[in-house]
Amino acid sequence: MSNEIILEAKKIGKYFYEPEKFRVLDDISFEVKRGEFVSLVGKSGCGKSTLLYVLSTMDTDYEGDLRIHNQSVTGMKQNQLAGIRNEKIGFVFQFHYLLPEFSCLKNVMIPALKLGNFSKEEIEHRALERLKMLGLADQALKPASKLSGGQQQRVAIARALINDPLIIMGDEPTGNLDSKNTDIVFDIFKQLSHEMHQTIIAVTHDNDFAKRSDRIIEMQDGKIVSGH
Amino acid sequence: MPKKINHNISSDISMTYTFSKMKLTVVAALGVTIGIAIYIFLNSMMAGFARMSDTLIFRNIAHIRVYKDDDISRPLIASENSNKKVNALVNPKIVPESQTIVNPTLLMDLLRKEKDVTMVTSQVATGIFYHKGESQIAGNTIGVNIEEADKMFDIQTTMVAGKMLDLKSTPNGILLGVGVADKLSVKVGDNISISSPKNVTKVMKVVGLFRTANSQIDKVKSFMNISAAQQILLQNPSYVTDLDVNIVDYKNAVNYSARFSALTGYKAEAWQTANETFVAASKMRSIILTSISFTVLIVAGFGIYNILSMTISQKMNDIAILKAMGFKGNDVTRIFVQQALMIGAIGVTVGLLLALLMVNILSHTYVGGDIGYFPIQFEPFVFFQGAMVGLIVTFFAGLIPARKAANVDPVSILRK
Numbered sequence A: 001m002s003n004e005i006i007l008e009a010k011k012i013g014k015y016f017y018e019p020e021k022f023r024v025l026d027d028i029s030f031e032v033k034r035g036e037f038v039s040l041v042g043k044s045g046c047g048k049s050t051l052l053y054v055l056s057t058m059d060t061d062y063e064g065d066l067r068i069h070n071q072s073v074t075g076m077k078q079n080q081l082a083g084i085r086n087e088k089i090g091f092v093f094q095f096h097y098l099l100p101e102f103s104c105l106k107n108v109m110i111p112a113l114k115l116g117n118f119s120k121e122e123i124e125h126r127a128l129e130r131l132k133m134l135g136l137a138d139q140a141l142k143p144a145s146k147l148s149g150g151q152q153q154r155v156a157i158a159r160a161l162i163n164d165p166l167i168i169m170g171d172e173p174t175g176n177l178d179s180k181n182t183d184i185v186f187d188i189f190k191q192l193s194h195e196m197h198q199t200i201i202a203v204t205h206d207n208d209f210a211k212r213s214d215r216i217i218e219m220q221d222g223k224i225v226s227g228h
Numbered sequence B: 001m002p003k004k005i006n007h008n009i010s011s012d013i014s015m016t017y018t019f020s021k022m023k024l025t026v027v028a029a030l031g032v033t034i035g036i037a038i039y040i041f042l043n044s045m046m047a048g049f050a051r052m053s054d055t056l057i058f059r060n061i062a063h064i065r066v067y068k069d070d071d072i073s074r075p076l077i078a079s080e081n082s083n084k085k086v087n088a089l090v091n092p093k094i095v096p097e098s099q100t101i102v103n104p105t106l107l108m109d110l111l112r113k114e115k116d117v118t119m120v121t122s123q124v125a126t127g128i129f130y131h132k133g134e135s136q137i138a139g140n141t142i143g144v145n146i147e148e149a150d151k152m153f154d155i156q157t158t159m160v161a162g163k164m165l166d167l168k169s170t171p172n173g174i175l176l177g178v179g180v181a182d183k184l185s186v187k188v189g190d191n192i193s194i195s196s197p198k199n200v201t202k203v204m205k206v207v208g209l210f211r212t213a214n215s216q217i218d219k220v221k222s223f224m225n226i227s228a229a230q231q232i233l234l235q236n237p238s239y240v241t242d243l244d245v246n247i248v249d250y251k252n253a254v255n256y257s258a259r260f261s262a263l264t265g266y267k268a269e270a271w272q273t274a275n276e277t278f279v280a281a282s283k284m285r286s287i288i289l290t291s292i293s294f295t296v297l298i299v300a301g302f303g304i305y306n307i308l309s310m311t312i313s314q315k316m317n318d319i320a321i322l323k324a325m326g327f328k329g330n331d332v333t334r335i336f337v338q339q340a341l342m343i344g345a346i347g348v349t350v351g352l353l354l355a356l357l358m359v360n361i362l363s364h365t366y367v368g369g370d371i372g373y374f375p376i377q378f379e380p381f382v383f384f385q386g387a388m389v390g391l392i393v394t395f396f397a398g399l400i401p402a403r404k405a406a407n408v409d410p411v412s413i414l415r416k
């Protein structure tokens, strides 16, 4: 872990208005360093996913300031944010994973094809490497819709890694996995953060997973109660 | 920073969407196919029909006719020029003057030198009576140089009996409309007598019969040599009543008539002015067919719009994921617009072939009369226009739902 701050949230606040106005995120402030592996925990409904969407730059309807890689992203245009997501952020969703009409391999390749830093052959090679890492080499050419939930989640993880993003965000990235595969994913995250200096922010309900990460941020009713 | 490679991933995704839901693609493309085919078919029909009816009308008249208009007598006191208003009772009358065009050869030379003029001929037109035995018919005859007149009016194609060129070698020959011949019960080789407004009676030999598209005309009209027409009117060989002028583009005749009037000092009347009802009818026909063909295309466009809107609402998840991975709004728009254009291109291609088939079938359909087969043919411009309009309609039918897709908020989808 270096001392370089890669993500900084300053007094992030957010309201929902349906069914009635309530403050779902309440003055959230914290910093994450480069190469840090952070777990975000808290009771169901405390606002973890909501916070992660704000951090991922997809949700722009919030108060406060968000800085990623020494750059304030608050108030940026949608197209700029899309560019930042493509290049710097890998995201594993809580419920939604893959494009069903494409093969697993293609799903993993899409963000890299979009970014265009490598030739198609290199991208394919890199995608296969990551699928192999997650134990899915034999599923590469299957259509994504033909995979089990756990397999799909692992493909989504492989996809989040394809562009070597600065930050990997996961909303319960191991929620559908058995303990063996959870361990595999955990080891990958550990390795990426400690050897490749990529930052991991993972929401989890798995206490064991959280305890073994570098740092636990605990939320309660839209506030951070420990770990900032 | 390494140079970025454009992998065209949007187009890749668009292809996958188009070909993984083959059924939807085919249904949408079929809509375009039918729309395009009908559009092209109707427009080809219209073009063929217009060409045919124009051809038929120019068998009777030239693009521009130069003649001496009847003068109306003017009041003897020109009230508009004097300061004192004088009210004179006048009784306007046609001035009884000869219908002649003075010095026709000079005028013809002048007209021939004009830009865009392709042909100039002179004729002597007059009303006459045809007699045979007891029967007598009022009609009109045109004294012509038959070879020139044929070039202008395509008389040869209307001939049904006798030889048109025999007129040249027979000074008292006459070509009769079939209606006239029927009423007089004469055939080629028979003699008839005619009388002119100058009360000159002359025996003529029928050398040929013609049938135009208009049976009313066939019941009154005949052609004779210009010298014979001058004789029965008791005129000298320089007497001419009309100059007929053809120009390069007959649709522009109106633009030339004023100039030719000024040039010759006689009235130059464009064919459109002389046939206002015909022109209005053509206009109406083209408005009707154009609106039908456009309606069909719009319906096809709605088909694409519906199917694309449906595809997009099924793909909300994909769109949210793509946006989360860094696809911009324009990338999403491109995916679906390209899908629409691919469907459009497939539909248009098949539609062009179908239209070709329909045109081909109709062109072999016999409708009779002196028209024969339905006057329709492959019109490259109409096909080109159909393809373009088809692609433009599909473009917009795709763009509208695609723009909506581009504005989807990924968070609202992913949170569910």
Ligand SMILES: Nc1ncnc2c1ncn2[C@@H]1O[C@H](COP(=O)(O)OP(=O)(O)OP(=O)(O)O)[C@@H](O)[C@H]1O
Pocket (backbone or CB within 6 Å): A016, A017, A018, A019, A024, A042, A043, A044, A045, A046, A047, A048, A049, A050, A051, B415
């Ligand atoms: N679109 C929305 N409109 C109104 N309220 C919402 C909306 N989305 C979430 N909420 C509410 O905001 C709160 C936080 O939701 P969030 O999804 O962030 O919880 P979470 O911590 O991720 O829970 P879980 O662990 O179950 O995923 C919840 O009380 C939820 O009901």
Ligand SMILES: [Mg+2]
Pocket (backbone or CB within 6 Å): A048, A049, A050, A094, A171
């Ligand atoms: Mg959640």
